Amino acid sequence: MTIHVATRATTGIALAAGLAFAATADETANLIVNEEIEMVTHTAAPAHVENLDEIVSGWVFRSAETQSLQMDDFDNPGMIFVDQGMDQWNEVAGTAGNSCATCHEDVAVTMAGVRSVYPKWNEEAGEVRTLAMQINDCRENQMGAEPYKYTGGEMANMEALISVQSRGMPVDVAIDGPVQATWEAGKELYYTRTGQLELSCANCHEDNYGNMIRADHLSQGQINGFPVYRLKNAKLNTAHARFKGCVRDTRAETYKPGSDEFVALELYVASRGNGLSVEAPSVRN
């Protein structure tokens, strides 16, 4: 909370000094999508997030114009990709002659509540699986189809289609039991200062959220809105593509999307958002 207070004070001084700033966020706005789905954008931090009192959706940090794009599906450019995901859902692909719908039928029924618990442990495979890994496991082993590129457009579409079925549900990722070692590894990465700029995730997204870094308003780096439509590149972006971009911007050698490191980081970062609503496909800048 102290960070927020300090931020407002600093902004006030800076504005008084006549400096130019990007459009600032309306931090008091409520996110209700289609006048129907009430999103939790502020809530108490889970006990395992030791250094935050409150967790806050990235939506809160965006300008009023960007915020409004997510409040109605007719305005949300991400919904186009949900439609494309639905086409993929019904499309027969691979040697087994199956589509997603062959087994999973109505996505609105079978995929409700799935996004909110991923990444999660897969007992049979003995590994932590992201939603992307599960989608590709289905394609390769149930459909006999080629896997999607991990951060490609088809994967983002399918993640968006599956995620939107959980919209408004609280993120509820497990961090204990068989996933605990992976979660710990993700936490280690979160606090490791990489690259020539020697920046960790925490430097910006835990210690400085709410502050401006050049024209960008730093958020907590929550991933409850992924995949996210970014106005910057006018497409749907996956969490691992965003992780890669962030690590690259520390002038570091990045990890690969789908790598053990990014899977662990996704689990850890997702868990930091336990209690926020699934927002995908969200809209950010």
Place this chain on the structure above:
Amino acid sequence: MRLIPTALAVAALATGAAFANPVKPAEIQFDDYGAIATSLTGVAGDAANGRDVMITRSKGNCVACHAVTALADIPFHGEVGPTLDGAADRWGEADLRGLVANAKMTFEGTIMPAFYKGSGYIRPGDGYTGDAAVGELPPILTAQEIEDVVAYLLTLKE
């Protein structure tokens, strides 16, 4: 070509520098408070060029994190670090040189990147490509650019 090293040697002698000129990152002597007493180059800093370094994204990009009223014509100053207004009232030249070169020597654990440090990075990259760095990384700024930024900061008095 033989003229250049000779000229540098003469310059080093003239300023009484104990180190090769410019001082390499590994050769810097920080005092107990993280300050660097002597110039890294022996050449006086150029405040006008220092201003350019401070506002250029590919150079220092200091305004990304610090607000500076004297640079109000440059848009989008950050809030991550303290304002630099009055920096020269708070710090001396040696302090500022140490802070720009490697602020972690003054403030342990600070978020501020070290602008004149050659090694000791975790997963160093090749600029902003995301690929691994090839060989030893050059510091983010040159020794003279450090001196130029220090010269500019010394103009920031309230």
